[in-house]
Amino acid sequence: MSYIRVEVVRWVDAEWPGWMEVHLREADGSTATIVEKVPVLLWDELPATELGLPAQIDIPCDVLEREQDVVGRAYALVRLRFRIEAQGGRNTFRLPGGDVTGSR
Secondary structure (H helix, E strand, C coil), rough: CCEEEEEEEEEECCCCHHHHHHHHECCCCCCCEEEEEHHHHCCCCCCHHCCCCCCEEEEEEEEEEEEEEECCCEEEEEEEEECCCCCCCCCCCEEEEEECCCCC
């Protein structure tokens, strides 16, 4: 499994199970916003109560393809796992290759 780094920017709702807003940086420079339940985002991380904001976390993804542009910059097309979606329903993103890590 692969992972992408996202930034947790705020609590949307602190009541159980808790909802957080995270930002995902795309290859074109835009930012996708994801609002998801804490147990989905932090399934193997520190307890959410110990997380200071803003914070960086890794979320799981599947790499669909890797590519390079004409000047050698690497990109990855990824699909988020566990039904995690950005606002608007997208779960597939083109990211800078360095933002995608291998299994932990």
